[in-house]
Amino acid sequence: MWKRIITCIMIMLSLMSFSTLSYATVVDASKYEIINPEKSSYSTEEKVVLINGKAPSGTEVTINVYGTTDISIKNTKNGKDKNFNLDKLPTEDDYILMSTEKVSSGNMGLFQKQMDLVKGINKIVINFGVEGIDKVEIIVYVYDRSGIVTRDAIKTTILPLLK
């Protein structure tokens, strides 16, 4: 009796490992790639990002953009500052889903989508929806340099008038 049970378990295990093995041979991970953004984390003053990449035709790619709570708010309970940046990333709980887009990889085997970002830390999660292909996470810190830009603009507008 025990011999039969052990044999059954062995057969099931071998079948399971075989199915995983065969699956691994079907999914070619090299066909799935995020081309842009190139870096897994970076900072910018632009509030839009172009996401594009490669995937076999027909693949439906889901792009989620998470933002954080207002960066100027301080946590009143423990008095900790919530000014997040690339060195001080938010916890999972601090993220709020800002937008979700689904985009299909077309005849060229390419996909692209322009997404809006918010000020502060943004987490972009790109999911190919294919087992065996990991989700891609990209952290983008959007900073505001409007004060400096405005001063520059004033300077460049007034200077020609003074000449």
Next chain:
Amino acid sequence: MRERVKTILLFLLVFSSIYMTQKLWMQLPNQFLEDLSTNEAFSKSYVLSDMITPNKYLLNFGNTFHTILYYESQNSIWENSRAIVASILGSEDITIDEITKDQYLKFQEERSLVLYLPEQMNTYILAKMWNVKTPNDIADTIPNINEIYIYLGSKDPFFVFSDNTNFILVQNSSINNTLLKNDLTHIKESGNYNIYYSMREGYGIESDIYIPSEMKTTMPEVYVSNVLGSLDEDAKDRIAERFLDKSIDYIREIVEGNGSTFYVLNDKSLKLNANGTLEYFQPLEEKVTERNLYTSLSTVAEFITKKESTIEGMYLESIDEIESDSNEGYRLTFKYRISGIPVLLGNRDVDDYIEIEVFNNHIRSYKQLTRREMNQGINTSFEHRPLLSFDVLDKNYEFLVKEYLIYNNSDEVNEENIRNEVLGAIEDITLSYYDPNLKDKSEKLIGVWAIKLNGKTYAFNAYTGNLVFEK
């Protein structure tokens, strides 16, 4: 008392009728008819410096943020950039260095402006056309250019002149580019532009074609009509007088059965065809054994100023060398932009809106298709935004691959290689209007993405992605 009331009422009626008539006429294309039929000197002149203008502007806002403008009517980009490019071409205080293409591409990540000329032009002639008295060494270092890069960042100003193979860095710290910097800041802050990225940045393909990642703007709806078809005999006579430089009393006029009118004066002739084309011809009076581009362009500018009335939106598309009975000359073709967007002509008999054959000081032939916008001043746009050029490429990918493989006699089968080859072979992608030229009146132009591949232009409907024209 009663009579007074009647008089006042009559006055009111007259004034209201004048007002209503004015409102009505404002919406008709009568400006063109007036322009064409008038015999008076034109207020506008097509000076030489207007002839060569960029057909595209690439605005680099820093990093990988760019936009493309086809026309800059609302800004002063061309005016300001021409002034500083002319200064640098004539400056004695410059340093010139050759840089690599990779270095040049890296500069696209800085705040800057790139001017794309319609085709490669002789640098010395460009400098002369832009009123540079003594062009400096730049003209010798790079004899032909089709691209001018102007750095607009916070460091000292510099320029790159390129013919797509050679890249010449020119520095002069005394150049003042403040106005141009302001233009860039103004456009960036307005946010009213489409973000473009290069195929190289987007897909790592050897191509510097820029395509939009999102379309924010719609295209204005445009209707065009043939102008010649709606002219009366008197207006046609005025045109003949203008082209043949003589009173109509001295000009022989032949009206053909199909409605075309033929005017002859000595060896000069003018034909106003029923299909809306105008053809002027004057044979060469003497041999022209050596062509001179600068003289030829000056002759054309003068001719256009005297003869052509509708120069709005007209731009030089190409210059080809021609030979006829051992005479050397040039064929210049001009196109039009409507609302800043280039118009592709679908007429199989007429290649372009204006075609001129010039032999130094002599215009041998001038052909023009006089189709003009009907709804000037009326702002109606297509309901939806156009598709992205990326989506149009994707929809027609198999067709483009087939065309590419046939043209290159290739049997490449690797999917990724084919994709990179086809996308890399695209020479240009431009949002345009397509004029099918099937109707004489009120023809609606079609918004298209014009894609140049293997020397051919394929126009795909910008709203459906369907192929509408290839040439």
